[in-house]
Amino acid sequence: MKNRLKQLREAFGLTQEQLGKIIGVSRQAINAIETEKYEPSIWLAYDISKVFHKSIEEIFLFQESERKSRAEQSRGVV
Secondary structure, three states, X not given: OOEXXXXXXXXXXXXXXXXXXXHOOOHHHHHHHHOOOOOOOXXXXXXXXXXXXXXXXXXXXXXXXXXXXXXXXXXXXX
């Protein structure tokens, strides 16, 4: 899923490790989210959004993602 996490994190002057400590995950988890290798749970996305005072939709760009949602996958939407 495309996201603006790295851009926001750097604008706030945070390292991956610092952000991870704030929200209770590892630096590796932050890196995986930033590089679109891992999609956070809704609760993790919520915690991230609170750090940056943004909505989840402002950070995680659902419409730009090429991956189908689970609902689309189950309905066989192409």
